[in-house]
Amino acid sequence: MWFLKPPGVYAPQEDTWMLEAALRRECLPPGARVLDVGTGTGALALAAARQGAARVTAVDVSVRAVLTARVNGLLARRRIRAVRGDLLGPVTGQRFDLVLVNPPYMPAPATGRPPRAADRPRDAGEDGRRVLDPLCARVPALLEPAGVLLLVHSVLSGVETTLARLAEGGLDARITDRRFVPFGPVVRARAEWLRSRGLLAPGQDKEELVVIRARRTS
Template sequence: MSDDRPELARQRDLDQVYEPAEDSHLLAETAREYVGEGDLVLEVGTGSGYVATALAKTGADVVTTDINPMACREAHEAGLPVVRANLVEPFRDGVFDLVAFNPPYLPTPPEHEFDDWMERALSGGEDGRAVVDPFLETVRRVLAADGVVLLLVSSLTDIEAVRKRAAAGGLSAREVADESHPFERLVVLELRPTEQ
C-alpha cells in the first residue's frame, strides 16, 4: 500500500500558492518584450513562478522572491533562484535591469480578511494598494541606471492613485498593456526613474 501523505501535503501547499491567471499571463507576455540575454531580472511575489519561468526562457538571469514559504518551495522546485523576502528588502542598490510584480490588489474590507497565504496573495487591503504602496516606495533603489519596473494593477485599485504614488517615489508611469474583464481592467504600468 502506497503512502499518499507527501502528495497530500504537497497539494495542501499548492492550495496556498497563487496559480497563474489572466493577470499573470498579461504580465509575462508584456515583460518578455523588455528582457533578453544576460539581463538581470527580479520577479517580486513569484507565486508559482510562472512569470519568472517565462522570462528565464528569454535568456535573462532571473531571481524570484516571495514572502510565502510554500511559494518559495514551488519556485525552487521549478528551478528558479528564490529568496524568501518581503518585496525588495534583501537586495543591493542599482542591480536589476527589470523588476516585475503582480501584487495582491483586490480591495478587501478588514472583516473579510483571512489569515492564510492565499488571502495574502489576493488581498490588497481596503483600497487594493496595501502592498503596492510600500513596493513603490522602495523599488527604485534596486533598479540599474536604465532599469524599468513592470507593475500589474487593476482598475479596482485606482490606477491614478498608483501613478501618483509612483511619482512620489521618483518613478514615471505609463500604461504599456491592458486587458478588459467583466469587473475590472488589468493594466501593466511601465515605471522608470525620473530625475530628482
C-alpha cells in the same frame, strides 16, 4: 508549459499572462538581472530566464511558493534563485535591470486581523494598496539606470495613484496594457461591498486590469 501548482500557491492567470506578454516586449541588456516579486509558482521568473536574463531572483513570503518556484525551475531546466521574504526585504541594496510585480491588489473588507495565508496573494486592505504603496516607494532604488518596472493590478486599487507615486520616485510611468476580464469568484463574492464603496458600477460584470511600465530616468 506545465507548472506545478499546489494548493495555497497563486496559480498563473490573466494578470500573470498580461505581465508575461509585457515582459516579452522588453529587450533585456546583456547580463540582465531580473527580479520577480511575489513569484508564486515562478511562472514569470521562468519566463524571464527563457528570455535570456542572466540572473533571475524570485521572492515570495510563502515558503510553499518558494519551494514550488524552485521545483518548477528544476523541471524547466532553468536557473532561478527563489528566496523567502516580505516584499523587497531579501534584495535590499541590490540593483536590477527589470523588476516584475504581480502584487496583492484586491480591496478587502477590514477584519482587524492580518490576511490569512490563503488570502495573502490577493487581499490588500480596504483600498487595495497595502502592498502597492510600499512597492511604489521602494522599487525605484532597486532599478539600474534605465531599469524598468513592470507592474500589473486592477483599476479597483487606484491606477492613477500608482502612476503618481512612481513618478514621485523618479520613474517615467505609463499604462501599456488594459484588459477587461469577467469577475472571478473573489470579486463576485465582494461585488456588493465594492459597489457600496463606489468601486463597481451597477451591473458591471468585468474587472479592468492594467500593466504599468515604469522606467528609471535618472
